[in-house]
Amino acid sequence: xxxxxxxxxxxxxxxxxxxxxxxxxxxxxxxxxxxxxxxxxxxxxxxxxxxxxxxxxxxxxxxxxxxxxxxxxxxxxxxxxxxxxxxxxxxxxxxxxxxxxxxxxxxxxxxxxxxxxxxxxxxxxxxxxxxxxxxxxxxxxxxxxxxxxxxxxxxxxxxxxxxxxxxxxxxxxxxxxxxxxxxxxxxxxxxxxxxxxxxxxxxxxxxxxxxxxxxxxxxxxxxxxxxxxxxxxxxxxxxxxxxxxxxxxxxxxxxxxxxxxxxxxxxxxxxxxxxxxxxxxxxxxxxxxxxxxxxxxxxxxxxxxxxxxxxxxxxxxxxxxxxxxxxxxxxxxxxxxxxxxxxxxxxxxxxxxxxxxxxxxxxx
Amino acid sequence: xxxxxxxxxxxxxxxxxxxxxxxxxxxxxxxxxxxxxxxxxxxxxxxxxxxxxxxxxxxxxxxxxxxxxxxxxxxxxxxxxxxxxxxxxxxxxxxxxxxxxxxxxxxxxxxxxxxxxxxxxxxxxxxxxxxxxxxxxxxxxxxxxxxxxxxxxxxxxxxxxxxxxxxxxxxxxxxxxxxxxxxxxxxxxxxxxxxxxxxxxxxxxxxxxxxxxxxxxxxxxxxxxxxxxxxxxxxxxxxxxxxxxxxxxxxxxxxxxxxxxxxxxxxxxxxxxxxxxxxxxxxxxxxxxxxxxxxxxxxxxxxxxxxxxxxxxxxxxxxxxxxxxxxxxxxxxxxxxxxxxxxxxxxxxxxxxxxxxxxxxxxx
Numbered sequence: 001x002x003x004x005x006x007x008x009x010x011x012x013x014x015x016x017x018x019x020x021x022x023x024x025x026x027x028x029x030x031x032x033x034x035x036x037x038x039x040x041x042x043x044x045x046x047x048x049x050x051x052x053x054x055x056x057x058x059x060x061x062x063x064x065x066x067x068x069x070x071x072x073x074x075x076x077x078x079x080x081x082x083x084x085x086x087x088x089x090x091x092x093x094x095x096x097x098x099x100x101x102x103x104x105x106x107x108x109x110x111x112x113x114x115x116x117x118x119x120x121x122x123x124x125x126x127x128x129x130x131x132x133x134x135x136x137x138x139x140x141x142x143x144x145x146x147x148x149x150x151x152x153x154x155x156x157x158x159x160x161x162x163x164x165x166x167x168x169x170x171x172x173x174x175x176x177x178x179x180x181x182x183x184x185x186x187x188x189x190x191x192x193x194x195x196x197x198x199x200x201x202x203x204x205x206x207x208x209x210x211x212x213x214x215x216x217x218x219x220x221x222x223x224x225x226x227x228x229x230x231x232x233x234x235x236x237x238x239x240x241x242x243x244x245x246x247x248x249x250x251x252x253x254x255x256x257x258x259x260x261x262x263x264x265x266x267x268x269x270x271x272x273x274x275x276x277x278x279x280x281x282x283x284x285x286x287x288x289x290x291x292x293x294x295x296x297x298x299x300x301x302x303x304x305x306x307x308x309x310x311x312x313x314x315x316x317x318x319x320x321x322x323x324x325x326x327x328x329x330x331x332x333x334x335x336x337x338x339x340x341x342x343x344x345x346x347x348x349x350x351x352x353x354x355x356x357x358x359x360x361x362x363x364x
Numbered sequence: 365x366x367x368x369x370x371x372x373x374x375x376x377x378x379x380x381x382x383x384x385x386x387x388x389x390x391x392x393x394x395x396x397x398x399x400x401x402x403x404x405x406x407x408x409x410x411x412x413x414x415x416x417x418x419x420x421x422x423x424x425x426x427x428x429x430x431x432x433x434x435x436x437x438x439x440x441x442x443x444x445x446x447x448x449x450x451x452x453x454x455x456x457x458x459x460x461x462x463x464x465x466x467x468x469x470x471x472x473x474x475x476x477x478x479x480x481x482x483x484x485x486x487x488x489x490x491x492x493x494x495x496x497x498x499x500x501x502x503x504x505x506x507x508x509x510x511x512x513x514x515x516x517x518x519x520x521x522x523x524x525x526x527x528x529x530x531x532x533x534x535x536x537x538x539x540x541x542x543x544x545x546x547x548x549x550x551x552x553x554x555x556x557x558x559x560x561x562x563x564x565x566x567x568x569x570x571x572x573x574x575x576x577x578x579x580x581x582x583x584x585x586x587x588x589x590x591x592x593x594x595x596x597x598x599x600x601x602x603x604x605x606x607x608x609x610x611x612x613x614x615x616x617x618x619x620x621x622x623x624x625x626x627x628x629x630x631x632x633x634x635x636x637x638x639x640x641x642x643x644x645x646x647x648x649x650x651x652x653x654x655x656x657x658x659x660x661x662x663x664x665x666x667x668x669x670x671x672x673x674x675x676x677x678x679x680x681x682x683x684x685x686x687x688x689x690x691x692x693x694x695x696x697x698x699x700x701x702x703x704x705x706x707x708x709x710x711x712x713x714x715x716x717x718x719x720x721x722x723x724x725x726x727x728x
Contacts, residue, residue: 276640289653
């Protein structure tokens with residue numbers, strides 16, 4: 001099979017219109033399609049075919065006009081730059097000693113069909129001998145599962161006797177947090193926070209003892225009821241930030257309580273919604289807040305993957321229900337739809353679980 | 365000498381006017397003078413004479429109309445309740461086995477002349493054989509010194525090779541933080557944050573390597589310069605909160621950096637000034653935020669006092685310059701002035717160091 005000679009890519013527009021409050025539902029203003037010749041690969045480069053693209057809230061920050069861009073932990077994406085994404089790719093051509101043609105990798109890629117990336121972007125190789133669906137690597141054994149695993153085991157050090165509250169519990173990471181806490185760690189009590197009855201039902205179906213609807217008029221009262229005689233939680237796993245976080249400070253155990261801060265989806269479309277108004281509670285309750293991003297733990301990924309896969313094989317961790325797959329592999333102009341699909345993370349159209357965009361099946 | 369039979373006290377007014385934004389400079393509306401008969405002491409009670417009253421930002425929270433009063437770590441003070449304070453007192457009469465007449469104690473007392481308090485309020489006894497001025501016990505060997513000591517040694521675990529930034533560095537606690545870090549721990553670099561050239565000069569005179577003026581138009585640039593090749597600090601000791609805290613997140617070392625959260629003076633008169641807008645930096649920089657209040661460490665106070673007194677005796681820690689004493693012991697109606705003096709914490713009238721109100725000399 002001959003290699004492709006051109007890439008079709010999705011770039012950020014110029015002049016940039018991606019203000020903090022911009023939405024993604026106008027791909028014609030926020031993004032544009034560009035074509036690029038694929039030249040000869042440099043040392044350490046790969047030509048890869050995108051199979052699945054992960055849709056993650058964190059991408060929002062990469063292209064935001066942020067006055068504190070230098071504080072970001074990844075390179076920001078400027079005007080005319082190609083949009084980045086986590087994804088699952090197949091290696092078509094390689095100038096790397098470690099990455100072979102036909103290998104499938106999870107890691108960082110670009111929005112496009114066939115793209116050139118540094119081999120360093122792709123650190124997690126799919127072991128084809130393990131009978132798992134490919135989507136799992138961009139879902140529960142990808143960033144989502146690893147965030148849940150390392151956030152609970154390493155950052156929070158959640159124990160059997162602990163009470164856990166997790167926000168965004170119907171979301172990709174939150175649902176894995178619930179299941180790992182329940183089925184692998186066996187925590188004393190797990191309380192999810194989610195929006196609406198349907199999501200709460202889902203959260204309970206995968207193992208949460210209680211679920212509190214953040215849209216409730218009396219969130220605080222509902223949380224009190226859910227905590228019951230425990231009154232406080234040992235660990236609050238926060239992927240949301242903003243108002244829920246502010247309210248949760250009052251429910252985290254004094255002195256020993258841990259807040260795992262690993263996401264801020266409340267602020268992605270309006271950063272003022274992320275303002276923390278109850279900072280004083282961190283002081284008066286002597287809380288421990290631990291900022292956390294999963295990339296610090298990728299070197300230890302295999303032990304997490306084995307544990308999660310073990311839980312799935314034992315029938316304890318359920319993963320099928322937690323996927324929202326958008327299949328563009330049969331579409332004639334799939335790339336134009338990437339921004340609209342991505343925006344489903346924010347506009348309420350996303351179903352429970354991980355939002356994944358399929359672009360192609362592997363060749364090999 | 366016969367015991368007093370009446371207390372003159374300062375109570376919070378009714379209806380309460382102490383809204384979040386209320387100032388303290390109108391004692392006639394925020395506080396009122398009340399007289400009470402001193403009845404027979406109950407078991408565990410003491411009659412004490414107030415010698416020195418400590419003026420602390422934290423008292424502000426005790427009387428604030430706070431929607432989250434239940435989240436406070438001490439009993440709030442309601443309408444008609446007597447105002448509480450840390451202070452130095454002499455025991456005039458005792459129904460406690462541990463507290464003897466003539467003993468001098470540091471601890472919690474009430475705004476008043478002679479007041480009845482539970483012996484439990486007073487946990488730190490003055491050792492009269494140690495040649496220290498009494499004021500030291502309400503200053504650098506009281507809450508101030510202990511906050512600095514335990515905040516640095518236990519919470520932050522500051523080491524010789526570490527870079528420290530401390531806000532409110534010209535204030536009572538901040539000045540002790542600078543000196544303990546410099547002269548007892550010997551940290552690699554200490555940067556104070558203070559308002560104006562005069563305070564910054566003071567901060568450098570007591571041992572800070574650099575001082576950044578938070579009123580500067582380019583605080584961030586100045587902090588960068590002060591950090592120099594270190595670029596980031598290992599520990600940020602924050603007693604201020606709000607905007608300075610928000611900016612400092614960007615300068616705390618990724619993954620290992622610690623923010624000691626022990627005060628929030630920026631928000632005492634306007635809680636919106638305490639809002640944290642850069643919560644996301646805690647995540648992206650993987651910071652460790654540790655809420656802290658000194659009362660958790662009072663059981664270990666003696667080792668801290670010995671270390672601080674040792675530093676003073678060795679001529680390393682200077683304490684004389686850090687006292688702002690308001691002497692009311694010769695005034696005819698001293699209690700009426702307590703709110704006005706207290707308000708100097710907030711209206712800019714306080715000089716560098718600890719703000720202390722003297723009411724009387726000890727009898728014994």
